[in-house]
Amino acid sequence: MRCNFCGKTFDEESSRKACQRCAVFGGCKMLKCPHCGYEVPAEPGLIKWLKRKLKENND
Amino acid sequence: MINSLIEEALEHLYACEVEDATYPEEESILAAMGEASSAGLVEFRDGRYRLTRDGQAAGGDVVRRHRLAERLLSDVLAVAGEHMPEDACRFEHVLQHGLDDKICILLGHPSTCPHGKPIPRGKCCRKARGDRIEEISLLCDGKPGAKGVVAYLTTRDDREVQKLMAMGILPGSPIQLIRRFPSYVFQVGYSQFTVDRPLAAVIYVHWESENPPQDQKKG
Amino acid sequence: MSVGTLLRKIIGGECCENQNHTGTGLPKVLIVGSPNVGKSVLFNRLTGRYVTVSNYPGTTVEVSRGRSKVLEGRFEVVDTPGMYSLSAITDEERVACRLLLNEPAQAVLHVIDAKNIERMLGVTLQLIEAGLPVILVLNMADEVRRLGIRIDTRRLGELLHIPVVETVATTGEGIGELAVEIGEVQPAAGQKVDYSGELEQAITEVAEQLDEAGGISRRTRALLLLQEDSSDIEKLIGTQDAIRTEAVRAVVSAGRGRLEHSPHYYATLATKREADRILSRALSLPAPGMPNFREKLSRLCMHPLTGIPLLLLVLYFGLYKFVGEFGAGTVVGFLEDTVFGKGINPWVNRAAEAVIPWQTLRELFAGQYGIITLGVRYAVAIILPIVGTFFVAFSILEDSGYLPRLAMLIDRVFKKIGLNGRAVIPIVLGFGCDTMATMVTRTLETRRERVIASFLLALAIPCSAQLGVILGLLAGHPYALLVWAGAVATIFLLAGLLAARLLPGRGPSFYMELPPLRLPKLTNVAVKTYTRIVWYFREVLPLFILASVFIWVGRVTGIFDLLVRGLEPVVNLIGLPDGAAVAFLFGFFRRDYGAAGLYDLQKAGALSGVQLAVAAITLTLFLPCIAQFLMMKKERGWKLTLLTSTGILVLAFVVGFVANAILNGLGAQL
Numbered sequence: 001m002r003c004n005f006c007g008k009t010f011d012e013e014s015s016r017k018a019c020q021r022c023a024v025f026g027g028c029k030m031l032k033c034p035h036c037g038y039e040v041p042a043e044p045g046l047i048k049w050l051k052r053k054l055k056e057n058n059d
Numbered sequence: 060m061i062n063s064l065i066e067e068a069l070e071h072l073y074a075c076e077v078e079d080a081t082y083p084e085e086e087s088i089l090a091a092m093g094e095a096s097s098a099g100l101v102e103f104r105d106g107r108y109r110l111t112r113d114g115q116a117a118g119g120d121v122v123r124r125h126r127l128a129e130r131l132l133s134d135v136l137a138v139a140g141e142h143m144p145e146d147a148c149r150f151e152h153v154l155q156h157g158l159d160d161k162i163c164i165l166l167g168h169p170s171t172c173p174h175g176k177p178i179p180r181g182k183c184c185r186k187a188r189g190d191r192i193e194e195i196s197l198l199c200d201g202k203p204g205a206k207g208v209v210a211y212l213t214t215r216d217d218r219e220v221q222k223l224m225a226m227g228i229l230p231g232s233p234i235q236l237i238r239r240f241p242s243y244v245f246q247v248g249y250s251q252f253t254v255d256r257p258l259a260a261v262i263y264v265h266w267e268s269e270n271p272p273q274d275q276k277k278g
Numbered sequence: 279m280s281v282g283t284l285l286r287k288i289i290g291g292e293c294c295e296n297q298n299h300t301g302t303g304l305p306k307v308l309i310v311g312s313p314n315v316g317k318s319v320l321f322n323r324l325t326g327r328y329v330t331v332s333n334y335p336g337t338t339v340e341v342s343r344g345r346s347k348v349l350e351g352r353f354e355v356v357d358t359p360g361m362y363s364l365s366a367i368t369d370e371e372r373v374a375c376r377l378l379l380n381e382p383a384q385a386v387l388h389v390i391d392a393k394n395i396e397r398m399l400g401v402t403l404q405l406i407e408a409g410l411p412v413i414l415v416l417n418m419a420d421e422v423r424r425l426g427i428r429i430d431t432r433r434l435g436e437l438l439h440i441p442v443v444e445t446v447a448t449t450g451e452g453i454g455e456l457a458v459e460i461g462e463v464q465p466a467a468g469q470k471v472d473y474s475g476e477l478e479q480a481i482t483e484v485a486e487q488l489d490e491a492g493g494i495s496r497r498t499r500a501l502l503l504l505q506e507d508s509s510d511i512e513k514l515i516g517t518q519d520a521i522r523t524e525a526v527r528a529v530v531s532a533g534r535g536r537l538e539h540s541p542h543y544y545a546t547l548a549t550k551r552e553a554d555r556i557l558s559r560a561l562s563l564p565a566p567g568m569p570n571f572r573e574k575l576s577r578l579c580m581h582p583l584t585g586i587p588l589l590l591l592v593l594y595f596g597l598y599k600f601v602g603e604f605g606a607g608t609v610v611g612f613l614e615d616t617v618f619g620k621g622i623n624p625w626v627n628r629a630a631e632a633v634i635p636w637q638t639l640r641e642l643f644a645g646q647y648g649i650i651t652l653g654v655r656y657a658v659a660i661i662l663p664i665v666g667t668f669f670v671a672f673s674i675l676e677d678s679g680y681l682p683r684l685a686m687l688i689d690r691v692f693k694k695i696g697l698n699g700r701a702v703i704p705i706v707l708g709f710g711c712d713t714m715a716t717m718v719t720r721t722l723e724t725r726r727e728r729v730i731a732s733f734l735l736a737l738a739i740p741c742s743a744q745l746g747v748i749l750g751l752l753a754g755h756p757y758a759l760l761v762w763a764g765a766v767a768t769i770f771l772l773a774g775l776l777a778a779r780l781l782p783g784r785g786p787s788f789y790m791e792l793p794p795l796r797l798p799k800l801t802n803v804a805v806k807t808y809t810r811i812v813w814y815f816r817e818v819l820p821l822f823i824l825a826s827v828f829i830w831v832g833r834v835t836g837i838f839d840l841l842v843r844g845l846e847p848v849v850n851l852i853g854l855p856d857g858a859a860v861a862f863l864f865g866f867f868r869r870d871y872g873a874a875g876l877y878d879l880q881k882a883g884a885l886s887g888v889q890l891a892v893a894a895i896t897l898t899l900f901l902p903c904i905a906q907f908l909m910m911k912k913e914r915g916w917k918l919t920l921l922t923s924t925g926i927l928v929l930a931f932v933v934g935f936v937a938n939a940i941l942n943g944l945g946a947q948l
Contacts, residue, residue: 037721
């Protein structure tokens with residue numbers, strides 16, 4: 001996914017790594033951009049599901 | 060061979076006579092004058108000691124070394140404040156046998172010392188002129204729109220180095236300054252970045268010759 | 279860990295142990311490249327679930343390893359820390375360099391950001407010269423296409439004599455092709471880079487002294503020796519013989535002595551020259567036209583003279599018109615009056631009366647302050663439309679790439695109040711909902727910034743709900759509105775200045791990338807808004823329900839009456855009638871409710887212009903709402919929250935008192 005602030009791309013895996021630097025690690029539903037530290041809420045399941053469906057249709 | 064006592068006296072005399080057209084307090088130089096005149100560096104005329112041709116060259120050389128040392132200390136080694144004059148005094152006697160030219164090249168042939176006084180040109184500067192190599196100055200002192208190449212970074216802070224490198228700012232990277240106010244904006248490759256003054260003040264840039272840096276005293 | 283201790287540890291012998299920590303014994307695939315080129319995304323693409331992350335011995339630098347998902351799991355993939363060149367400056371680079379030297383690899387993937395190939399190809403050349411089995415991975419190929427840059431991949435491969443693969447790691451494009459190449463790649467033939475002049479001579483001299491050893495070419499080892507007093511000297515020299523080692527050292531230092539600049543400088547120039555030569559035959563850049571519209575708009579956003587009016591325009595249309603008038607006015611009006619007022623509330627009240635026989639318990643759910651009739655109604659009918667429209671506006675701004683420019687514009691001012699440009703995000707969000715903004719303060723780098731930001735949010739940033747009602751309250755009094763805005767802005771800056779003075783700690787440093795401006799995409803905006811609203815309800819709705827319970831308890835036990843009576847003299851002190859006390863108390867539970875209480879008073883004609891201004895100022899500064907209070911407690915802890923709140927309570931009334939005195943003293947009619 002793409003960071004809304006700095007515009008760089010990252011995946012959830014590296015976001016989780018960036019989280020370890022945070023003081024309140026754990027519990028929040030945010031994804032942290034490993035490049036700039038900006039946090040965006042994680043996509044809810046519905047959106048993920050929709051995206052997967054769309055992709056399957058495209059393939 | 061002239062000793063450091065004579066060097067000091069020549070330096071002093073040069074700064075007064077050549078640059079300010081004044082005469083120093085005689086006591087401050089008197090002790091060295093005997094040896095200096097027997098070496099043919101000064102002559103006593105009209106009740107004053109004056110530099111001979113050789114003396115002017117030697118004095119200019121000492122001044123040049125002193126001011127280069129000041130630049131080196133303030134720009135690269137980031138020494139500031141009270142110790143600088145003493146350190147520079149000690150350095151000027153060390154910077155001999157071509158070492159001054161190496162420092163001069165490293166610093167990009169600066170034209171003024173940190174106090175704004177001119178640095179007498181050396182052989183290397185004249186050569187660089189011929190090669191159209193222009194002066195290196197801080198990113199902060201560049202003109203918006205100016206292009207250049209990063210010359211060196213003057214920070215010892217690993218975290219700062221990392222931040223800069225993450226932006227692709229390394230010696231040799233082409234860089235273009237876009238804005239200076241309210242924050243510094245520049246372009247490296249296809250990306251634009253903005254940084255604040257402390258971070259912009261460690262980046263020295265070798266500007267392209269069409270865009271000479273602005274007046275150094277600003278900012 | 280300082281560089282010194284690090285070096286000592288390395289010199290202490292840890293470098294010489296066998297580096298095969300995972301013990302899988304599989305051939306290795308090393309991923310190398312600068313940071314931010316998508317290395318770790320590529321790593322995750324190539325590996326499966328079972329990834330181990332461990333510190334490189336003697337350092338705090340993390341190295342990830344995992345079994346390859348592609349090629350039937352025959353390889354161990356190693357993600358090396360970011361490195362910009364073969365000369366190690368930072369800890370990360372040192373580790374990356376060491377991994378290359380010490381771990382014989384089946385393949386070395388040099389991942390680069392394809393659009394910056396001119397800058398990055400130099401390192402590829404050095405890796406080739408080292409004789410490593412290099413594959414050049416041109417990642418982010420989609421961006422290259424978008425920019426109109428054309429890279430002739432096949433040509434480039436022929437010129438470099440290595441496989442070159444285009445990928446988009448984030449979508450998986452090109453990964454299959456890359457896997458094939460990994461299986462087939464051979465060590466590079468090791469074309470030389472001509473360093474020319476003194477450096478070339480020094481390298482040749484040093485290389486002559488070295489034996490063939492390990493997988494790294496003699497020239498590369500010679501260059502590394504010249505570049506650094508590396509702790510790997512023995513390894514680089516490739517002999518145990520002390521006399522030979524000394525001889526090499528002597529040649530190295532002699533070579534180094536002849537160079538005017540650092541070897542790194544010459545090496546960078548030489549590889550750059552070579553890279554340019556190669557790229558002149560494989561790369562075509564789009565003609566550099568005039569700065570296009572985007573670039574012009576971007577510059578206008580960053581110029582203070584045009585940027586500030588643009589910001590005001592954005593605020594006027596985004597915040598005032600869209601959120602204030604449409605969201606807080608039209609939509610709230612419809613939901614409040616029609617849906618809840620005429621539909622749900624009467625039904626709930628009737629149902630409660632029928633089902634719950636006890637008056638007190640009934641009030642917990644229904645009636646004026648019930649969980650459903652107040653808590654849920656508040657969240658759905660008032661907060662949802664306001665916050666929803668705010669999120670739409672914010673998502674549009676976010677997706678357009680405007681926010682980093684705003685950060686750049688405002689950094690200098692924010693520095694004065696102990697924050698940096700990045701804090702625009704929580705502050706701007708605060709105009710939507712301070713509770714959420716308080717949570718977002720955790721994105722700030724230092725604790726000092728987080729404390730200052732959450733304090734300022736609690737003090738001087740009115741949330742959209744409150745803003746809506748205050749704007750309505752002062753609508754008929756433009757001068758009162760001006761006085762209010764001026765006073766709140768002044769307090770914001772003064773309080774910030776003071777906080778920055780009082781709190782110890784280093785000033786923050788500001789740096790960020792400015793991504794290109796772009797037209798927001800509808801789907802992006804919709805997804806972001808929806809995502810935020812879902813998140814918001816999960817995090818914040820429980821707090822509103824809790825607030826309803828508190829109100830219920832307060833009323834049932836009579837504590838509220840006590841508090842109101844206690845507040846009355848204070849309210850009188852700042853020139854307001856008794857009725858305002860209730861508004862202030864409820865202001866704590868719902869910031870806008872406080873303002874709404876004043877609204878009733880104003881309608882009844884009980885307040886003059888001056889009183890309205892004073893009330894609005896005090897109420898804006900007044901304690902944060904209970905949800906924000908609880909969020910602050912969660913983020914900052916009890917001690918700081920209580921301290922901040924007490925300070926704010928006192929400050930709000932002092933400012934109100936002073937404002938009242940000044941306005942009355944001047945005989946102002948607002």
